[in-house]
Amino acid sequence: MFDTLTDSFTNAIKKIRFHDDEKALIKALNELKKNLLKADVNHKVVKELLAKVQVDTKANGIGKDQFLDAMRKALYELLEIGGSKGFTFSPNPPTVILMTGLQGSGKTTTTGKLAVYLKNKQKKVLIVAADLQRLAAVEQLRQITTQIEVELFEETDSTNPVDVVSAAMKYANSKLYDVVLIDTAGRLAIDDELMGELSEVKKVANPHEIYYVADSLTGQDAIRTATSFKEQFFQNMMVILRVV
Numbered sequence: 126m127f128d129t130l131t132d133s134f135t136n137a138i139k140k141i142r143f144h145d146d147e148k149a150l151i152k153a154l155n156e157l158k159k160n161l162l163k164a165d166v167n168h169k170v171v172k173e174l175l176a177k178v179q180v181d182t183k184a185n186g187i188g189k190d191q192f193l194d195a196m197r198k199a200l201y202e203l204l205e206i207g208g209s210k211g212f213t214f215s216p217n218p219p220t221v222i223l224m225t226g227l228q229g230s231g232k233t234t235t236t237g238k239l240a241v242y243l244k245n246k247q248k249k250v251l252i253v254a255a256d257l258q259r260l261a262a263v264e265q266l267r268q269i270t271t272q273i274e275v276e277l278f279e280e281t282d283s284t285n286p287v288d289v290v291s292a293a294m295k296y297a298n299s300k301l302y303d304v305v306l307i308d309t310a311g312r313l314a315i316d317d318e319l320m321g322e323l324s325e326v327k328k329v330a331n332p333h334e335i336y337y338v339a340d341s342l343t344g345q346d347a348i349r350t351a352t353s354f355k356e357q358f359f360q361n362m363m364v365i366l367r368v369v
């Protein structure tokens with residue numbers, strides 16, 4: 126994905142010389158627009174980016190360097206988000222994270238990666254197997270947690286994720302865990318059943334953060350599902366896009 130975007134920028138920069146005129150700037154902007162749209166970047170985002178680059182380049186004198194600087198600045202502004210950055214800990218431990226997303230989006234893998242990150246920060250981490258939809262889901266977590274040497278909470282005979290999470294929370298509180306990562310079940314698409322289950326899990330887990338995991342290769346579809354998820358359900362949700 127980043128290769129396509131890099132090509133978009135390179136092609137646009139080629140259209141403009143070190144000192145150039147407004148016509149060249151328009152050509153470069155058009156090239157950028159064409160390439161970004163081809164790379165499935167949202168049209169509103171493209172419009173916003175182009176407007177910023179145009180104004181900024183003109184303000185600093187039209188030329189290759191100014192165009193490049195303007196692009197860098199506009200991209201940075203676009204990618205920067207308000208609020209907290211990175212992983213934040215709850216003032217009242219354990220910090221509970223609810224991992225959500227569609228089936229196959231990368232929830233379980235990301236849960237493992239997060240656990241490693243936290244373990245390296247000397248945190249005591251518990252992963253909760255609350256995906257009871259797929260038979261292989263718990264086994265997948267067993268393999269991951271064994272490999273990374275992080276404790277797994279599972280209840281072999283339970284079919285109810287709410288019960289599992291509720292028991293896991295009691296356990297985590299009594300054993301003074303720093304972080305609890307709850308891996309939940311996804312569905313092929315957002316449906317009432319998924320929302321109902323996650324609502325119940327959320328009630329018993331009372332999470333500090335809700336992470337929504339999406340595959341960036343699904344392009345604008347990832348944004349659409351994340352938006353509908355957020356609107357329907359989790360106002361404070363954080364989106365994790367896996368990009369490689």
Ligand SMILES: Nc1nc2c(ncn2[C@@H]2O[C@H](COP(=O)(O)OP(=O)(O)O)[C@@H](O)[C@H]2O)c(=O)[nH]1
Nearest residue numbers: 226227228229230231232233234235311367369
């Ligand atoms: N390339 C790539 N593949 C990933 C990544 N995360 C997960 N996957 C793969 O995507 C598939 C689904 O991942 P999984 O974590 O089981 O998704 P879940 O159903 O949301 O729990 C698996 O085959 C993973 O190996 C990633 O960051 N990059």
Ligand SMILES: [Mg+2]
Nearest residue numbers: 232233256262
């Ligand atoms: Mg999973």
